[in-house]
Amino acid sequence: MxxxxxxxxxxxxxxxxxxxxxxxxxxxxxxxxxxxxxxxxxxxxxxxxxxxxxxxxxxxxxxxxxxxxxxxxxxxxxxxxxxxxxxxxxxxxxxxxxxxxxxxxxxxxxxxxxxxxxxxxxxxxxxxxxxxxxxxxxxxxxxxxxxxxxxxxxxxxxxxxxxxxxxxxxxxxxxxxxxxxxxxxxxxxxLLFRKHKPSTFRTLSEGIFTGYINGISDDGKLEVLVEDQIIKTYDLKEIELQY
Incomplete structure (x- = not known):
């Protein structure tokens, strides 16, 4: 060192x-x-x-x-x-x-x-x-x-x-x-902030929506649980957590 x-x-x-x-x-x-x-x-x-x-x-x-x-x-x-x-x-x-x-x-x-x-x-x-x-x-x-x-x-x-x-x-x-x-x-x-809590997100394609942080994928994308129990994944530049 x-x-x-x-x-x-x-x-x-x-x-x-x-x-x-x-x-x-x-x-x-x-x-x-x-x-x-x-x-x-x-x-x-x-x-x-x-x-x-x-x-x-x-x-x-x-x-x-x-x-x-x-x-x-x-x-x-x-x-x-x-x-x-x-x-x-x-x-x-x-x-x-x-x-x-x-x-x-x-x-x-x-x-x-x-x-x-x-x-x-x-x-x-x-x-x-x-x-x-x-x-x-x-x-x-x-x-x-x-x-x-x-x-x-x-x-x-x-x-x-x-x-x-x-x-x-x-x-x-x-x-x-x-x-x-x-x-x-x-x-x-x-340790993920707001995991499994209702949260507001913003994306360029979807605007503002509500979902739940479910976890992350192995390649580091954020997994968000949205309507109809669908899990969507987002890369760093694709989504912003509003808090």
Whole structure:
């Protein structure tokens, strides 16, 4: 394991991808920054974090053991690793909002951005970006955001928290490499936000409708139970949960 500490960077994911081009990185190479100028979330959304108050880091992970059809298990393993770490801190009412937003008491406290590299039709490595709201007290115009400090009133060591999260991620990657897919999927689905609860969704083709989150498919699509007991599957860019 190698840890690279930076004061400011465009994004920790971009930094690791540039480093990989110039030479092979060792497994679990980590870059942590006090401030990301261009941090991103899913589908290019901006990740806005107050400098030095939050955890923003990326992990380089070799994933050549992962089949193309099981690549969403990388996302599940990481999300479970983060929630495992937060459970040890007794963060209340943790949930995962599909695909990999981390919630506590129904508010977003973290997000994960995974960028996979595919060579000759096979997965090669992943750059795993994690942003977690830690000691920030205010989120202007973001009513659905929160932080560990807001939730518990405590101040946390950023680096100690990162190491605890890394231990959780390594734990679930060991389960993943042992091909215990059922265990990972069942734990992930047990934490799914609004699973089996009536929820409102929006899609471009169907507009707004009501359904129930049933689970996820092996390739990471969201399974939604709709009228007439029909289960439909949706990819990341096809559906939005309204809550």
């Amino acid at each position: 190698r840890i690279i500490k930076l004061n400011a960077i465009d994004s920790t994911n971009a930094y690791l991808k540039r480093k990989q081009i110039t030479g092979t990185l060792e497994d679990y190479t980590i870059v942590i920054a006090e401030h990301q100028k261009e941090g991103r979330g899913q589908m290019g959304t901006q990740w806005d974090a107050e400098p030095s108050k939050n955890l923003t880091f990326s992990i380089f992970k070799h994933v050549d053991f992962v089949s193309y059809t099981h690549q969403f298990y990388i996302s599940m393993a990481v999300a479970l690793g983060v929630t495992k770490a937060l459970k040890t801190l007794q963060i209340p009412k943790l949930a995962i909002k599909w695909p990999n937003d981390i919630l506590a008491e129904r508010k977003k406290i973290g997000g994960i951005l995974i960028e996979n590299s595919i060579k000759q039709g096979q997965l090669s490595f992943s750059v795993i970006g994690i942003g977690l709201n830690v000691n920030q007290k205010f989120f202007n115009n973001l009513p659905k955001a929160s932080s560990l400090h807001i939730l518990t009133g405590k101040l946390y060591s950023i680096e100690e928290l990162m190491m605890t999260i890394l231990e959780g991620i390594q734990h679930y990657f060991e389960i993943f490499e042992a091909k215990n897919y059922k265990s990972i999927k069942s734990e992930y689905e047990a």
